[in-house]
């Protein structure tokens with residue numbers, strides 16, 4: 001099980017500074033969609049240059065022109081690139097093909113997918129690397145989470161790694177770990193903590209214990 005830190009509400013210098021504190025405790029750093037919107041793929045490039053040994057995920061949430069966008073994120077130094085599960089199969093296949101060419105990985109974000117199990121089976125058969133259940137900020141605000149959806153994909157996904165994201169905190173991490181995802185994604189649960197370093201360290205400890 002791995003820990004991914006999502007950076008959503010920072011600029012590039014803030015991201016690089018913040019990582020000085022928590023880099024030892026995480027496996028992957030996510031350059032979040034808001035950061036990509038504000039700073040472009042330059043954010044991926046500069047974070048990768050600053051932390052060459054850390055895996056970098058570019059949260060592009062691709063919906064179309066998938067092969068091209070995967071190529072550009074790969075050129076910027078991303079190791080993992082996200083596409084939406086609601087995208088057309090052609091887009092998913094295009095993303096997977098380009099990622100294989102570039103020796104990168106594709107994570108599918110299941111945000112807004114209605115038939116979680118059915119779509120997860122289809123995506124698994126298309127050769128994606130990760131399938132991630134995700135409650136975005138707007139549904140977190142009305143009290144939702146993805147813990148039940150995680151159990152659903154764990155039942156049907158045979159090849160891809162499973163991941164979970166959306167409002168996970170230190171207090172809810174044990175429940176997430178029980179479902180045994182391959183990847184746990186945490187943003188505000190670390191960046192909003194009073195002591196980021198101690199929180200990331202504790203999360204890493206719990207995750208390593210499994």
Ligand SMILES: O=C([C@H](O)CO)[C@H](O)[C@H](O)COP(=O)(O)O
Pocket residue numbers: 006007008030032033034059135136137165166167168185186187188189
């Ligand atoms: O993907 C995300 C969201 O849609 C904003 O871009 C977040 O990175 C993801 O939800 C993880 O962040 P937290 O919910 O703060 O843990």
